[in-house]
Amino acid sequence: MAAEQVDTIVGAQVELKGSIHNPGSIHIHGQVTGDIVSEATVLIGETAIIHGPITAKQVEVAGQVHGSITAEEQIELQPKSLVKGDLTTQRLSIRPGAVFIGKSQMNLPGSEGPTEPKKRPRLEVE
Amino acid sequence: MYYYIFEPPLEAKEYERTAQIKEYLATIGIAGEMTAPTPGRSVEDLIQLAIGKRYSTIIAVGGVELINQVARGLEPHDVVFGIIPFQENPDIELLTGVSAWKEAADALKRRRWQPVRLGLLNQGMCFLTPATVSLPDGAGFTLVSPDFTVKGQGGELSITPLAGEPGQAGRLLIEITHPQPKRKGLLSGLLKQASSLPMDSRFEVEKAELTTEGSHRVMVAGAEFCTTPATYDTQEKPLRLIVSRSTAQV
Numbered sequence: 001m002a003a004e005q006v007d008t009i010v011g012a013q014v015e016l017k018g019s020i021h022n023p024g025s026i027h028i029h030g031q032v033t034g035d036i037v038s039e040a041t042v043l044i045g046e047t048a049i050i051h052g053p054i055t056a057k058q059v060e061v062a063g064q065v066h067g068s069i070t071a072e073e074q075i076e077l078q079p080k081s082l083v084k085g086d087l088t089t090q091r092l093s094i095r096p097g098a099v100f101i102g103k104s105q106m107n108l109p110g111s112e113g114p115t116e117p118k119k120r121p122r123l124e125v126e
Numbered sequence: 127m128y129y130y131i132f133e134p135p136l137e138a139k140e141y142e143r144t145a146q147i148k149e150y151l152a153t154i155g156i157a158g159e160m161t162a163p164t165p166g167r168s169v170e171d172l173i174q175l176a177i178g179k180r181y182s183t184i185i186a187v188g189g190v191e192l193i194n195q196v197a198r199g200l201e202p203h204d205v206v207f208g209i210i211p212f213q214e215n216p217d218i219e220l221l222t223g224v225s226a227w228k229e230a231a232d233a234l235k236r237r238r239w240q241p242v243r244l245g246l247l248n249q250g251m252c253f254l255t256p257a258t259v260s261l262p263d264g265a266g267f268t269l270v271s272p273d274f275t276v277k278g279q280g281g282e283l284s285i286t287p288l289a290g291e292p293g294q295a296g297r298l299l300i301e302i303t304h305p306q307p308k309r310k311g312l313l314s315g316l317l318k319q320a321s322s323l324p325m326d327s328r329f330e331v332e333k334a335e336l337t338t339e340g341s342h343r344v345m346v347a348g349a350e351f352c353t354t355p356a357t358y359d360t361q362e363k364p365l366r367l368i369v370s371r372s373t374a375q376v
Contacts, residue, residue: 011302011327018274020329029324034274047323
């Protein structure tokens with residue numbers, strides 16, 4: 001049993017057309033044409049090809065994404081990943097070997113209460 | 127008082143286990159009316175008898191086939207349903223939170239229940255434990271749900287009704303698994319990379335329609351229910367199923 005309970009998994013060699021909306025984590029290893037929405041983490045595996053927007057708390061990409069990615073907290077592009085689309089997040093990490101074609105927008109944290117120190121958006125490019 | 131429907135024992139070992147369960151139920155103070163189906167008296171007949179006698183809790187004691195039969199029979203009635211499985215079963219454990227018969231008997235005493243919707247095959251046949259379809263390699267399938275369409279090839283498709291949250295629509299858990307064949311010899315190295323691909327899928331839907339290349343059997347608890355194409359849905363009215371303390375919502 002995996003340590004993290006993954007609610008939705010799309011296996012390699014599976015094609016899915018339509019919307020995946022899930023409050024839990026989503027792992028994609030196959031082909032998806034449509035939008036992907038999660039309140040947790042979305043993992044795009046090495047074999048995955050996505051045509052559509054992704055919205056989640058955290059997004060990790062090791063495969064291909066043809067569409068925008070919006071992550072409340074963090075986007076991580078792994079080596080060999082390919083993203084054609086705009087990225088919007090607070091923290092962006094692009095590993096060597098990743099290909100990113102698009103614009104990135106770094107958002108300030110939503111919680112700007114008087115007691116909380118203001119965090120700076122963070123970009124990591126190796 | 128509880129009404130028990132036992133699976134008829136067929137061999138000496140099963141007689142012994144049935145006697146042990148009956149004795150334990152008496153020891154913990156929940157021995158009620160104990161019955162078993164016979165050629166002249168079906169599970170459905172026994173359920174009608176229990177409803178007629180105003181039993182509010184009916185317990186299935188046996189294997190997954192009997193458990194599914196009793197669940198189907200109870201669907202139209204407003205009673206609480208309990209399970210004592212003869213053998214440990216992951217599907218029953220997923221539903222009730224208990225695995226061994228003694229644990230299940232102890233859970234009956236506490237009578238904590240949660241609503242569980244039965245799955246509905248082709249708008250007519252109810253199922254509690256997974257409905258499965260085994261497809262040979264290369265056999266294509268298409269699964270259409272209100273939110274998305276999934277296309278794939280081969281593997282075992284398992285569809286299980288989920289407990290769900292009270293007041294919410296029923297959900298079905300779809301799992302597609304591809305057992306890895308054991309290969310020896312020269313090809314094993316070449317095939318290693320392909321076999322290490324994350325092939326299995328898992329997602330939830332409200333309802334689904336499954337079509338396959340060719341017709342394949344839909345099995346529930348070892349028995350053939352129908353063949354593909356098949357539709358899957360959940361019953362509107364949930365069943366009140368006795369579960370372990372940790373699983374219970376009520």
